[in-house]
Amino acid sequence: MERFLRSWRQDALNRGQHDSAIYIGDKVLALTNSDSDAFWLAQVHFSNNNFTRALALLSRKDLVSRSTACRYLAAHCYIKQNQFEQALSILGEHNPTDLIRNNHTRRKIQHQSHVTLRNGKSATPRSDRTEEREREDANNIRFEAAMCYLRGLCFAKQNAFDRARDCYKDAVRIDVQCFEAFDQLMKNSLMSPTEELEFLESLDFDSVSSPDPMMAQEAAHFTKMLYTTRLSKYSSPTILSDATETLSTHYNLAENPDILLSRAEALYTQCRFAEALELTSSILSTSQSTDLSSTNPSIPAQNNLGHAPAIYPLHLACLYETGATNALFLLSHMLADHSPEEPYTYLAIGVYYLSVSKVAEARRFFSKASLLDPHSAPAWIGFAHTFAAEGEHDQAIAAYSTAARLFQGSHLPQLFLGMQHLALNNMSLAHEYLCAAHAMSTGATPGSVSSLTPNPPGTVSAVGGDPLVLNELGVVFYHQNNLSDAIELFGQALALATSLHCEPSAWVATRANLGHAYRRMGRLSESLREFDECLRVGAGGSSMGYSPFLGGGTGGSAAIATASGVGGYEDRGLIGSLHTSRGLVLLELGRTTDAVTALHEAVRVLGASGGGDAAGGAGVAGTLLSRALELWALEGRQKDRTAFEESIREGSAASSKRRGSTRSREHKGKDRVAPEELSRRRGHQEPFVEGRNEEVAHVAPPAAEDEKVEMDLDNEADGLLRRALGRVRHSRQRRPAIPATPDMDASQTPAPSNGRSRGIRHGRSHSGQ
16 A cells, blocks of 8 residues: 555656645555655655745654754755754754765775675675665765755855855765755855866765766766866866867767856857857757747747746846847846746846946846845846946945955956956055956966967967956056056957957957057057057957847847947947047157048047047047147148258259359340339248248258359349439430329339349348248
């Protein structure tokens, strides 16, 4: 009868008929009064969320004190009811660390199924009783590890994160298959990337048990690779890439959501947002029910539902970076309709409002997400970002500090704290936080940066780290006028980004920082080369612009179109500032014409950007353009003056050579020149010569030979004037005089058109100079 009832009970549980399973399980317990049947019935109550009935059953039978499994189940019921003190009173506050030392011994005993004696005969196999006792011991060990995991949950709820981390680590050391504890360590970033890698190498994967002893070694290797994919993507890119590739090819897990998510996280850290978005969209586009989708046309639109919660923060971040605001809007509405109690729903709404610059609304929904899940790193980081977006640096620092306390192994809160202190011009604090972020992301000594060189194409860097930390450290040194170290750090950031195969367009700002450091060091040619490279990458068509789309739609892939600009950045503002910087360097190089062209392009680009910082940048570019145009005009006048002086010198030299041959013609032509005309010419020439002389007096004084020639010409002109006046007086004595009106202008006197008169004009101008 007991076998029949147990079979009935198990069949009802398999069909999800909890009430039937509870009813039949109670009858089995009444017949057998067995501890195993009581534990089984308590488990059914726990699965049906009847935590109080499960605790009452365990207490009535006094199973908590007699069974490790029952003690674990009772503590788990208290945790589900948020009664953490009662759970710790059952679990105790100390971990059984003695079980960690016996791990290798237990593994050896497990594999000794046959013993060969000296005479060549095999010993008798272990009895069934001994194997059963060993199985019970193994189950007790696993429950001890699970209780360490529950202790960690209780300490984490009490904000004792150091003790929680130690409990999680002991749980995995006791039982390497306790994945819940390992998952808490990874997703809450309780260890730095270097510590994660060291902890993984210290685990005893040989203790992994397998029904087939021949597959035990392969099972251990498989488990280690699965755990490797959960490590931080900043720790060791080579190890992560090898593990992901092996699981994808050898074990045919290329389409597994967890493996795809690991690849997408690695791509996101490399700023390859479009590729990461394509992977997350492929995960969400996987239909959970093919049969239903063929009969209900609304199912494909709901493919974004029913997935692991870990996929949503990364997918939302990729949508935000690629500017897919329409996709964020649709996804937020879908999650709000179907999952109104999930933290990632409010996270999605907050990300959407942040993408459309509604900061106050975004802050409200980020706060709601953090209340539903106090250990959600994306919610806390987004909440702090809203204060930073409004320039509320003190509130942003407080929020980032809370995130740093909650997620002690993540370098991102330290990085953002350093950036906030940098914005407040607190260089010492900024340097301290950024050095801590660099040490956490790479495991290096704070303040030291190892030499990096780009890896050959097709290989992955084994160093790891975040290039953004190096960039921000370089900015700190730049503001401290430590330009040589700033140049070194900017170069190291670009080298690390290249070795990690990061998207080049994402590091245009770092290259621009390097160009400014070169400019201040006086290395203008190198600075100009960096700015030209920035414009080539950012606006030369090599970057990709991404049209918004709903990830997880029927297409399942991103619609990609070529566009100018850098994806994820303020395209026009960045490119306009690059043109301004380039124009400034060209001015310092003395290439005024090229500088005017570059600054004119900067004003055009920044002026079309609307308001904000771009408008301020347009004002700066416009001021520089005005000064460049003034310099350009001065240089143009200088060239005109130089050409004019050269022509005068050439004309004077030619006049001195032809002086003897032209005197006879001058007597005939100059007799017809009136003294008023000569005085008029001199009156027009003198002010022009004096004005030009004030501007270019520093260029070159007139030569002594030219002065002598001009004096001779003046004396000759005076003689001609006296003879001409004599003829005029003689003619007036014979004709009646014509009275001159007061409004007559001397310009009405016709000017002679022969070449000698022009020669006299040039000579007077040159003499005046």
